[in-house]
Amino acid sequence: MHQYYRQLAYYSALIVVLLTPLHSTTVQANAIERLFAPKAEHWAFWEAQDPESTQQIDHSAWNDFLARYIQPGEDGINRVRYSRVSDNDRQQLGSYIGSLEKLPVRQFNSQQQLAYWVNLYNALTVYVVLQHYPVNGIRDIDISPGFFANGPWGKKLLTIEGQNVSLNDIEHRILRPIWQDPRLHYVLNCASLGCPNLPNEAIHADIIEAVLEQSAAAYVNHPRGVKFKNGRLYVSSIYSWFRNDFGASDTAVINHLKHYASPELSDRLFAVERISGYDYNWSLNDAP
Numbered sequence: 001m002h003q004y005y006r007q008l009a010y011y012s013a014l015i016v017v018l019l020t021p022l023h024s025t026t027v028q029a030n031a032i033e034r035l036f037a038p039k040a041e042h043w044a045f046w047e048a049q050d051p052e053s054t055q056q057i058d059h060s061a062w063n064d065f066l067a068r069y070i071q072p073g074e075d076g077i078n079r080v081r082y083s084r085v086s087d088n089d090r091q092q093l094g095s096y097i098g099s100l101e102k103l104p105v106r107q108f109n110s111q112q113q114l115a116y117w118v119n120l121y122n123a124l125t126v127y128v129v130l131q132h133y134p135v136n137g138i139r140d141i142d143i144s145p146g147f148f149a150n151g152p153w154g155k156k157l158l159t160i161e162g163q164n165v166s167l168n169d170i171e172h173r174i175l176r177p178i179w180q181d182p183r184l185h186y187v188l189n190c191a192s193l194g195c196p197n198l199p200n201e202a203i204h205a206d207i208i209e210a211v212l213e214q215s216a217a218a219y220v221n222h223p224r225g226v227k228f229k230n231g232r233l234y235v236s237s238i239y240s241w242f243r244n245d246f247g248a249s250d251t252a253v254i255n256h257l258k259h260y261a262s263p264e265l266s267d268r269l270f271a272v273e274r275i276s277g278y279d280y281n282w283s284l285n286d287a288p
Contacts, residue, residue, distance in 0.1 A: 037241035038153075043173040045163060048106035055108055057116050059202035061096035062123050065089060070200045071287040076222050078197040079287040080126060082133050093127050101158045111205035114179060118203050121170045122189050126198070128152045128167075129191050129284070137282045138191045182245040182256065185238055186215035194224050194236060194281035220260040224281065226269075233272045237280035250274045 068089065069081045085093075100120050105113060125138070132141045144154030144166075153171075156164035175184050189198035196219040203211050219225040225236050239246055239253050246253045250273070258269050 038168055038172040040176040040245070041173050042177040043169065046106065046174045047178060049110045049113055050107050051109055053107060053109045053112070055112065056205070057100070057103065057108065057112055059115070059119050059204065061092055062119055063202035065093050065096075065123075066198075066200055066202065070198065072200065076218070077193060077224070077285065078200055079285050080191070080198065081287040082130060083286070085130055090130055093123060093130070097123055097127055097158070101160055105161060111208065115203050115205045115208055117170055117175050118184070118187050118208075121167060121175075122198055124157060124167060125189060125191050128157070135284060137284050139282055176245065181212070182242070183212040183216045185242060185245065186219050187211060189285075191285050192281060193283045193285050194279070195285070196225075198285065217260045220257050221262050221265060226257055226261070226265065228268055232276035233269070233274070234277045234279055235275055237278040239275070240278045
């Protein structure tokens with residue numbers, strides 16, 4: 001029934017777009033994208049954690065993979081050398097994911113869990129791309145259930161502590177609702193050029209706060225995050241899809257951007273009161 005109403009809402013919004021004057025279609029299209037962006041839906045099972053735990057999770061295999069295959073670009077975008085990944089390294093990546101899958105996650109403290117879920121999301125995304133490579137974009141990997149679904153995000157790919165888990169579950173049912181930190185969007189990579197960079201090192205619990213801050217600043221100050229055209233502000237579609245995470249209004253989003261903006265960009269942000277449009281590049285973050 002839930003899916004039925006989502007489909008009904010989609011067709012209703014589509015009719016609105018078709019009946020809207022051409023100059024307003026961008027606004028309506030953004031409204032449709034926001035309507036169908038995954039909502040943060042709390043999965044209470046994963047709330048459990050042990051604040052007294054001193055156990056640490058080993059992410060060295062993921063760190064080694066990133067060191068070999070991340071290629072920083074002159075344009076500020078980290079790309080992955082998918083075509084160069086050896087069979088052995090692909091197997092090692094699968095083994096790393098498998099080792100995380102077997103851990104009793106809820107027995108770790110909150111910071112270890114946070115690093116666990118972020119690294120797992122990014123490693124699993126890369127692994128899924130490698131399983132289907134070559135592709136032009138991750139949305140071409142149509143393995144999610146549902147007539148309107150595309151991409152791999154909805155498919156249950158892992159079983160952790162007896163629970164079947166998808167990429168969507170990790171991002172939208174665990175990370176977003178439990179930690180409630182908009183900066184998480186800057187460290188989760190969906191294998192696309194429009195996305196914040198895939199971190200070039202594994203994220204460890206003791207440095208995750210610094211990584212969140214650095215990643216936020218890097219994205220906000222890059223044109224794929226924020227740019228101006230003819231004095232108008234255009235931002236990444238991330239700020240539309242997950243608008244509520246950033247404050248649910250243009251003013252709140254702009255204030256968030258000001259916090260991380262360079263002095264020059266901050267001056268320009270103080271001169272605007274609204275967002276004029278959104279943009280996102282879904283092309284695969286593949287190294288040339």
